[in-house]
Amino acid sequence: MTPVTTPSPSRRAEGPSGTAEGPGPEEEQALQARFDAAVAAEERIEPRDWMPDAYRATLVRQIAQHAHSEIIGMQPEANWITRAPSLRRKAILMAKVQDEAGHGLYLYGAAETLGVSRQELLDKLHEGRQKYSSIFNYPTLTWADVGAIGWLVDGAAITNQVPLCRCSYGPYARAMVRICKEESFHQRQGYELLLALTRGTDAQRAMAQDAVDRWWWPSLMMFGPPDDESAHSARSMEWKIKRHSNDELRQRFVDICVPQAEALGLSLPDPDLRWNEERGHWDFGAIDWEEFRQVLKGNGPCNEQRLARRRAAHENGAWVREAAAAHAAKHAAGGPRRSATAPAARSRA
Amino acid sequence: MTATVPPRALATLPLGDDALVLSHRLGEWAGHAPVLEEEVALANIALDLLGQARAVYAELAEVLGSEDEIAFLREEREFRNCQLVEQPNGDFAHTIVRQLFFSSYQQPLHAHLAPSLPLAAKAVRETAYHRDHAEQWTLRLGDGTEESHARTQRAADALWRYTGELFQPIEGLDVPWEELEEEWSATVGDVFARAGLTVPTGPRRDAWSAGAGREGVHTEPFGRMLAEMQHLHRSHPGATW
Amino acid sequence: MSADWPLWEVFVRSRRGLSHTHAGSLHAPDARMALRNARDLFTRRSEGVSLWVVPSSAITASSPDEKDPFFEPAADKPYRHPTFYEVPEGVRNL
Numbered sequence: 091m092t093p094v095t096t097p098s099p100s101r102r103a104e105g106p107s108g109t110a111e112g113p114g115p116e117e118e119q120a121l122q123a124r125f126d127a128a129v130a131a132e133e134r135i136e137p138r139d140w141m142p143d144a145y146r147a148t149l150v151r152q153i154a155q156h157a158h159s160e161i162i163g164m165q166p167e168a169n170w171i172t173r174a175p176s177l178r179r180k181a182i183l184m185a186k187v188q189d190e191a192g193h194g195l196y197l198y199g200a201a202e203t204l205g206v207s208r209q210e211l212l213d214k215l216h217e218g219r220q221k222y223s224s225i226f227n228y229p230t231l232t233w234a235d236v237g238a239i240g241w242l243v244d245g246a247a248i249t250n251q252v253p254l255c256r257c258s259y260g261p262y263a264r265a266m267v268r269i270c271k272e273e274s275f276h277q278r279q280g281y282e283l284l285l286a287l288t289r290g291t292d293a294q295r296a297m298a299q300d301a302v303d304r305w306w307w308p309s310l311m312m313f314g315p316p317d318d319e320s321a322h323s324a325r326s327m328e329w330k331i332k333r334h335s336n337d338e339l340r341q342r343f344v345d346i347c348v349p350q351a352e353a354l355g356l357s358l359p360d361p362d363l364r365w366n367e368e369r370g371h372w373d374f375g376a377i378d379w380e381e382f383r384q385v386l387k388g389n390g391p392c393n394e395q396r397l398a399r400r401r402a403a404h405e406n407g408a409w410v411r412e413a414a415a416a417h418a419a420k421h422a423a424g425g426p427r428r429s430a431t432a433p434a435a436r437s438r439a
Numbered sequence: 440m441t442a443t444v445p446p447r448a449l450a451t452l453p454l455g456d457d458a459l460v461l462s463h464r465l466g467e468w469a470g471h472a473p474v475l476e477e478e479v480a481l482a483n484i485a486l487d488l489l490g491q492a493r494a495v496y497a498e499l500a501e502v503l504g505s506e507d508e509i510a511f512l513r514e515e516r517e518f519r520n521c522q523l524v525e526q527p528n529g530d531f532a533h534t535i536v537r538q539l540f541f542s543s544y545q546q547p548l549h550a551h552l553a554p555s556l557p558l559a560a561k562a563v564r565e566t567a568y569h570r571d572h573a574e575q576w577t578l579r580l581g582d583g584t585e586e587s588h589a590r591t592q593r594a595a596d597a598l599w600r601y602t603g604e605l606f607q608p609i610e611g612l613d614v615p616w617e618e619l620e621e622e623w624s625a626t627v628g629d630v631f632a633r634a635g636l637t638v639p640t641g642p643r644r645d646a647w648s649a650g651a652g653r654e655g656v657h658t659e660p661f662g663r664m665l666a667e668m669q670h671l672h673r674s675h676p677g678a679t680w
Numbered sequence: 681m682s683a684d685w686p687l688w689e690v691f692v693r694s695r696r697g698l699s700h701t702h703a704g705s706l707h708a709p710d711a712r713m714a715l716r717n718a719r720d721l722f723t724r725r726s727e728g729v730s731l732w733v734v735p736s737s738a739i740t741a742s743s744p745d746e747k748d749p750f751f752e753p754a755a756d757k758p759y760r761h762p763t764f765y766e767v768p769e770g771v772r773n774l
Contacts, residue, residue, distance in 0.1 A: 138741065161475065168469035175672040176507045176680040177459075177496075180466070181489050187469050188482035192721055195475050199705040202687060208707065209684050233671055233680075265704070272725070283680075291678050399470065407473025409590070410531045411683035413583025414709035420582070421710070474685075476706055476717040483720050575712060 113140075129330055134260035137203040145329055148322065149259050150204050151220070152331065154211045157197035158222035162215075162396050164190045166230040167239060175233060182279050183236060189276065193269045200261040216401045224382065225308050227390030234287055234294075234301035240280015242302070242309040242347070248273055249343045250313065253333035262331075281350065288355050295355075302351070303359045310374075311382045313340040344372050448502050449519070450611025451556070453653055454548075455495025456520035458562075459510060460661075461541060462488035463668055464528055473531050480572060484538070487565040494558040507680075511672035515655075515662050522650035523601035525661040532580050532590035536598055539573035543626040544605045544619070546570045551614045574630050581634025588635065595631070596639045603643030604650030686735055688714040692722055693730035700732050708733075 113121060121140040128135060135141055164187050171187065174180035198208040214220040225243055230236065251273070254266040287298040314320055314336040326332035334342075344363075351358050362375035384390065465485035472478040496506035503509050523541055528534045546566040552559035580587040606620040631638050650656075672680075685707040691700035703722045708714035714733040722728065742750055758764045767774050 138743065164470045164478070171466045171469055172463065172667050173671045175511070175675070175678075177489065177493055177510055179680055181486060181493075184466055184469070184482055184486055184489070188479055188486070188724075191472075191475050191478035191482070192724065195479070195706060195721055196704055198475075202705065207684070268704075286680055289679075291675060293675060294678055403471045403473070406471070407477075407531070408683055409584065409586050410473035410477075410580070411685065411709075413587030414579045414713065415683050415685060416587075417579040417583045418710040474707070476708065476721065479720045479724075480716065483724070572716065575716065579709065579713075 129258050132258075132330070134263065135258050136260045144325075145331075146204055148326060148329070148331060149262065150201060150206055152326075153197055153201040153204070153262055154206075154214070154220050155222060157194050157201060157211065158215045158220060159226065160190045160194035160197060162222045162226045162400060164194075165396055165399060166226055166228070166392075167236055169230050170233060170236050173233070179283065186240075186276055186279065189272055193272070196265040196268055200259075200265040203261045212404065216397070216404060218388070218397065221386070223312060224385040224390060225312050226396060227385050227392045228304070228308055229392050231304075232297050232301060234284065234297040235305070237280045237283035237287065237298065238301035238305040240276055240278075241284055241350070242280075242305045243312070244273060244276040244280060245347065246309045246312040246343050248277055249339050249346070253339075254331075256330075256333060258330035281354075284354055284356070298354070299356055302356050306359050307377065307381075308385075310340055310344070310377055311379075313337070313343065315379065315382070341371055344374050348372050444502050447611040449499070450609060451495050451558075452499060452503075453519040453521070453609050454559075455492045455499070455509075456518050457524050457541070457545070458488040458495070459492035460518070460520045460664070461524040461537075462486075462492060463664065464524065464526075464537075465534075467528055468534070481534075484569050484572065487562075487569065491558070491562045491565070494561070498558065507672065511669045515657055515665055517655060518652070518657065518661070518665075519655065520652050520657075521601070521604050522652040522658050522661075523598065523605065525652070525657060525664060526598065526601060527660050529594065529597075530590055532587065533594040533597070535573055535576040535580060536591060536594040538569065539577050539627065539630060540598060540602050540605075542566055542570035542573050543623050543630075544602075547619055547622045547626075548614060551619065552612065555613060570626075577630050577636070578634045581631070581636040591634070592636055595636060596641065599639035599641050600643050601650050604652060607653055609653060685709045686737065688718070688733045689736050689739060690714075690718040690722055691732040691734070692718075692728040694728055696729060700730065703727075705736060711735075 122142065125135070125139070125141055125145075128139075135145075167183060167190075168187050171180065171183050174183050198211060201211060202208060211220065215222065225246075230239070248270065251266055251270055255263055255270055257263040257266065284298050284302070287294040314323075317323060317335045317337045320336050323332065323335060327335070348358065348363065360375045362373065364373055366373045385393070388394075462485045465481050465488070468481045468485075469478065472481055492510075493506050496503070496509045499509065500506070504512075523537060526533075526537060528537075546563065546569070549559040549563040549566055553563050554560075577591065580591040582588070602623075605623070606616050608614070608616045628638055650658075686709075687705050688708055688711075689705050690703045692703045693700045703718075706714065706717050706721055708717050711733060715731060718731050718733050723731070754760075
C-alpha cells in the first residue's frame with residue numbers, strides 16, 4: 091500500500107478516524123450517536139465521516155469480496171469468447187466480460203475510499219486471504235454455461251445487489267447503482283441465449299438442460315448460509331449495509347426463476363420444488379451446504395486454476411506497470427505532458 | 440465459397456477479415472491484461488473491430504451469405520486478412536507493437552476510403568483512437584524500463600516482416616498505396632523515435648519474407664486460431680445461436 | 681521500483697449544458713493515460729461528452745469535523761431561497 095503517494099480521497103491530509111490518536115471516550119460516544127442517528131435516518135455515510143471501526147472493516151471485507159468476484163468472474167465466461175458460435179454472441183460476450191472488469195474497477199474504487207489501496211486488496215486476493223464468490227469455482231463446460239451464468243448467476247447477483255443500491259455507505263451504494271444499471275443486460279442476454287438453445291436442435295436443448303442442472307444449486311448458494319448460521323448478517327442489517335436476509339433473498343430468487351424456467355421449457359433439478367399455497371412461495375429442497383463449505387475452503391473444481399490465472403496475469407503484467415510508472419517519473423520533472431482539461435478547469439466549473 | 444466470386448466484388452473482404460481476426464486475438468487477452476484498466480481498453484478496441492468486420496460482412500451478404508457463414512464456414516485459404524493481424528499475442532509489448540503497426544495502416548487506409556465507402560467513414564474515428572492507444576503504450580514501453588524497452592524492440596523486430604504485405608494493392612480498392620506506405624512509415628518512424636526504439640531494417644518485401652495473407656496464404660498459428668473460433672459453430676451444422 | 685500507479689478522480693460532463701460530475705476513480709501512470717482509461721471505463725455507454733481527471737492527491741476537501749461551522753451558518757438564512765417569500769395567488773412569472 092502506498093498511502094502517501096496514492097491517498098484515497100477519504101484519507102487525504104488526515105489520519106483515519108478512530109485510530110490511535112482518535113477521539114476520547116466521551117467524544118467517541120457522541121460520534122457513535124451521530125453515526126447511529128444518520129444510519130437510522132437513512133442518511134448516507136460518506137468517506138470522511140466518522141464511522142465505527144467494525145463498520146469500516148465490514149465494508150472493506152464485503153466490497154473487496156465483491157470486487158474480487160467481478161474480476162475472477164471474468165474467467166469462466168472469457169473461456170468461451172474465442173469459441174462463441176456467432177459474431178453477435180461473440181460481441182455480447184466480450185462486452186459482458188469487459189463490463190465485469192469495469193465493475194471490478196468501480197468496486198475497488200469504492201473500497202479505496204475506505205483507506206485501503208487496490209494493490210493491497212489484490213495482494214490479499216492473490217494470497218488467498220480474501221475471498222470471492224465461490225460460484226466462480228465451477229467450470230464452464232459448454233457454451234450453454236454462458237447462458238446459465240447470465241440467467242442464474244447474474245440473476246442471483248442482481249437479486250442480491252439491487253438492495254445494495256440503498257446501502258448506508260455512499261460510495262458503495264453509488265457504485266452499485268451504476269453496476270445494476272449496466273448489469274440489466276447481462277441477465278437478459280443469458281436468458282435469450284438459453285432460449286435460442288431450447289428452440290434449437292435436440293443437441294442444443296440437451297446442452298441447455300445440462301447447464302441449468304449444474305448451475306442451479308450453486309446459484310442458490312450464492313445467497314450465503316441460512317440466516318441462523320450467517321455470521322455477519324444481523325449486524326450488517328442493523329448498519330443498513332444489508333437490507334434483506336439471505337433466506338429472504340434466496341426465496342425471492344427461486345420464486346422469480348420457476349416461471350422463467352417454465353417459459354424456457356427447462357426443468358430445475360429439484361424434486362422437492364412445489365408451490366406452497368399457504369406461504370405464497372415456492373418450496374424447494376435442502377441445499378448441500380457441505381458442498382458449499384468445501385468449495386469455500388478451496389476444494390471446488392476450479393479454485394486453484396482461477397487464482398493461478400489471476401496471479402499469472404498480475405505477475406506477467408508487473409513489467410508493464412513498472413514501465414509506465416518509470417516513464418511517468420521521467421517525464422514528471424517537466425510537469426504534465428499535456429493538460430487535457432486545463433482551459434475549462436482553470437476557468438472553474 | 441469465395442473461389443467462384445469475381446475479386447472486385449470482394450474488394451472489402453480483406454478489411455473485414457483484418458478486423459475480425461485482430462478482434463479475435465485481442466479477445467484472447469480477456470482476463471490476462473497487465474492491469475484492470477487495460478482489460479477495458481483492449482476489449483473496447485476488440486469490440487470496435489468486431490463491429491467493423493460485421494459491417495463489411497453485412498454488405499457482402501448477397502455474395503457470400505450471412506456474417507456467420509462468412510466467419511465460421513470459410514476455410515483458412517479463403518480468408519483475406521494480412522498475416523500481421525493473425526500473429527499470436529505474445530507479451531503485452533508484442534500486442535502493442537502489432538497494434539501500432541496495424542492501426543497506423545488501418546487509420547489512413549480508412550481515411551482514403553471514407554469518401555467512397557460509408558463503413559470506412561465510421562471506422563476511421565475508431566481507428567484513430569486505436570492508433571492513439573498503441574502510440575501511448577509504445578512511448579511508455581519503449582521509454583520505460585530497460586526490460587520494457589528490450590521487449591518492445593524485440594517485438595518490433597519480430598513483427599517487421601509482416602508489415603510489407605500491408606501495402607500490396609487490394610484489387611477494387613481505390614487507395615494511393617505508395618502514399619499510404621509513406622504515411623505509415625512517417626507515423627511509425629515518429630513514434631519509434633520518441634519511444635527511443637529503432638525502426639527495424641529486416642526484409643519485408645522479398646519473395647520469401649513477404650506475407651501473402653491477401654491471397655489466402657497464412658501462417659501456422661492462424662489455422663489453430665480458426666480451429667478454435669469455428670469449432671462450436673461447425674459442430675452443429677445449421678443450428679441457430 | 682514501485683509499479684503502483686496513482687489514483688485519479690474522474691469527472692464526466694454527461695451532455696452539453698451540464699457541469700462535470702464526479703463519476704469515480706481509477707489508477708493510471710500519468711494524466712494522459714488517466715484520461716484514456718476514464719474514457720474507456722466511464723463512457724462505454726455514451727455517458728459523456730467531456731472528461732476531467734484530477735490526481736486524488738490534489739483535492740483539498742472540507743473536513744467533516746468542520747461540518748457545523750462550515751455549513752450551518754447558511755441554514756439560518758432562509759431569505760436566500762425563493763420559497764421564503766409569499767406571493768399572492770394568481771400572480772405569475774415570479
